[in-house]
Amino acid sequence: MFQSKIAGIGHYVPKNVYKNEDLLKFMDTSDAWIQERTGIQERRYADRVGETTTSMGVEASKIALERAGITAADVDFIIFATLSPDYYFPGCGVLLQREMGMGEIGALDIRNQCSGFVYALSVADQFIKTGMYKNILVVGSEKQSFAMDFSTRGRNVSVIFGDGAGAVVLQPTEEAGKGILSTHLHSDGADAEKLAMYYPGAAAGFGLENTPKWPEQELGGMLMTAEMLEDGSAFPYMDGQAVFKKAVVKFPEVIGEALRKNNLQTTDIDLLIPHQANLRISQFVQKTLGLPDEKVFSNIQRYGNTTAASIPIALSEAWQEGRIKDGNLVCFAAFGAGFTWGSALIRW
Numbered sequence: 001m002f003q004s005k006i007a008g009i010g011h012y013v014p015k016n017v018y019k020n021e022d023l024l025k026f027m028d029t030s031d032a033w034i035q036e037r038t039g040i041q042e043r044r045y046a047d048r049v050g051e052t053t054t055s056m057g058v059e060a061s062k063i064a065l066e067r068a069g070i071t072a073a074d075v076d077f078i079i080f081a082t083l084s085p086d087y088y089f090p091g092c093g094v095l096l097q098r099e100m101g102m103g104e105i106g107a108l109d110i111r112n113q114c115s116g117f118v119y120a121l122s123v124a125d126q127f128i129k130t131g132m133y134k135n136i137l138v139v140g141s142e143k144q145s146f147a148m149d150f151s152t153r154g155r156n157v158s159v160i161f162g163d164g165a166g167a168v169v170l171q172p173t174e175e176a177g178k179g180i181l182s183t184h185l186h187s188d189g190a191d192a193e194k195l196a197m198y199y200p201g202a203a204a205g206f207g208l209e210n211t212p213k214w215p216e217q218e219l220g221g222m223l224m225t226a227e228m229l230e231d232g233s234a235f236p237y238m239d240g241q242a243v244f245k246k247a248v249v250k251f252p253e254v255i256g257e258a259l260r261k262n263n264l265q266t267t268d269i270d271l272l273i274p275h276q277a278n279l280r281i282s283q284f285v286q287k288t289l290g291l292p293d294e295k296v297f298s299n300i301q302r303y304g305n306t307t308a309a310s311i312p313i314a315l316s317e318a319w320q321e322g323r324i325k326d327g328n329l330v331c332f333a334a335f336g337a338g339f340t341w342g343s344a345l346i347r348w
C-alpha cells in the first residue's frame, strides 16, 4: 500500500479586483457591513467572456505540474471539483483534459461545493494508495460571478463569493509517516435546500418553497425560465444563519476526528487551512480549538469565498510564503452546501 503526497501546488486568480466599495454601484451594501460579517475586503471576478472555470483551472494546473516537475503527458487521472462548471454537462474535467492536451486518461468531476476539494483529494488519495495511478491532478476552480444576483435582493450571497482556481499533483511516496495521513468525509442532506442553487434542475421545483410556476407544456422546458431570473429563484440561495450554526460545530468536529484517528492533539497542528467560508467562521473554529493566529491560514480578506478553489489557493499561498516546512502537520477542513464537510491531515 502506497501513501500519497502533494508533489506540486499552484493557483490562479483573475486580475479583476472588486473591492467592497465597488459593489455599491450594483447594490445597497457597505464596506462596514461586509467586513464586520465576513472579513472580506475584496474579491476577484473572472473576465465575463473568455475566462472560464476550466481556463482558470488550467492556469493553476500548469503551475502545479511545473512545481511537481512533471508535464501534462505524465498525468494519469484528473479530478475536478467545482460548483460553477462551464457547462451543465459535460464536466470541466474533460475540458481541462482537452485544453492541456492530455492523453485519453480518466477525468472525474466532483460536485461537493465548498467541500469539493477535500472530497477530490480523498478520492485521489485512494487511487494512489491502491497503486492505480501515479500522478493525479486535483483541481478546484470556480467562476461564481457568472451566476450571482448582484442586485440588492441577492446581496447576502453575492458579496461573499469570488472566482479563482487551485490545483495539486498527488503522487505516491515511500517516506514513512509522510504525506496524507487520513481523510474524513461526511454529509447530511437534511438541510440540502438551506444552501443551494435549484436551477437548472430536474426536481422541477416540487417540494421547494417560493419556486416559480412552470411552463404549461407536457414535456421539456423545465430547466430555467425567464420568470426564475425575474423572481430571483434562479440564483443561489443561502440561509446564512443556518450555515453559520452548523459550520462552527462541524469544522472542529471533523478536525478532531482526524486528530484522534492519528493519535495526535490539536497542539500538534502546525497549520490549519480551513475552507475560506467566512472569516467569522474561521475565527470561531480557531477559538474552539485554541489555536494561535499563526497556525490558522486566512486569505478570504483578499479573495472572498472561492468555494472548491479556496483550500488549494490558500495552500498555494501558504506554501509560497514559506509557512509550510518539511515535517509540518497541515490540516485541511471544509464545510459547505449539502451539507457536506470533511478534513484531511497531511505530514509534509
Ligand code: ACO
Pocket (backbone or CB within 6 Å): 028, 029, 030, 033, 034, 037, 038, 114, 155, 156, 157, 159, 160, 195, 239, 240, 241, 243, 244, 247, 276, 277, 278, 280, 281, 305, 335, 336, 337
Ligand atoms: N449588505 C448590507 N446589508 C445586508 C447585506 C449586505 N451585503 N446582506 C444582508 N443584509 C441585510 C439584510 O437584508 C438584513 O436586513 P434587515 O434586518 O433590514 O432585514 C440584515 O442585513 C441582516 O440580515 P441577515 O441575513 O440576518 O444577516 P446576518 O447577520 O445573518 O449575516 C451572513 C448574514 C453574513 C451571511 C451570516 O449569516 C453569516 O455569516 N453566515 C454564514 C454563512 C457563510 O459564511 N456562508 C459562506 C458560504 S457557505 C460556505 O462556504 C460554507
